[in-house]
Amino acid sequence: MTNIANLTPPTLSDFETLARSAWEGLPEAYRTMCGHVELFVADFADAEMLEAVGLEEPFELSGLYMGVDLTQQSTLDPTPEASRVFLFRRPILDEWAERETVTLGELVGHVLVHEIGHHFGLSDEDMHRIEDSEG
Template sequence: MRGTMIQHTPMPSLDEFAALAEQAWQAMPAGFREMCGSVVIRVDDFAEQETLDYFGMDDPYELTGLYHGVDLSQKSTLDSATLPDQVWLYRKPILAEWQDRGDVKLTDLITHVLVHEIGHHFGLSDDDMHRIEDEA
């Protein structure tokens, strides 16, 4: 069914989507961004097959974002230097969800996925974040 979606607006390119993600990041409170440290936000069309296999996902549209790194609850000042933590946003699954839902602005959905993945940076589980969202 996904292939038969009607597009009412032009879909942002990968570069345009990355710019929207950067805008969402910059719109977050400065203190929050500072607490995130050197997290790098990356955008790609889909997660790599290896990532999908790791999570047992057959459909690449299932994964809208991913936190890759060591969350702050597990980090130590004694750790050796590592690559910066990364938040991946997957453009095509986010666009598909946006079109399927029809009740949310794309920028709001990008922000939601970004905040969710940053939650993992702070050591929150999916259940923790769903509970927080339900209580909000």
């Protein structure tokens, strides 16, 4: 097993590459159903994002979906801005450092799929139930 304490953490650019790879690794039908979702990578959520989800500590938020989920969208009332998924590098790296059974790419993919789940109108509780039933 690799000792991650001796590794140089991936840059934002490296992290974006992991995120794009995770996106491309999703089944094509799933990506098509997502429509246009913009993907962003940052070190941390900003204060406005944290406030929107009721958090104060930026290490508590590894990803965020911003937009109107598909269950609320209407062709008669188009969304004023694109749906966006944010992945936050530092919290994800911290979570990865605590785990021993997943690669960083797998964890990035997991967070991405979780945030896309919000695009489809799934709650955190819905996704946890789905994950638990798969195990």
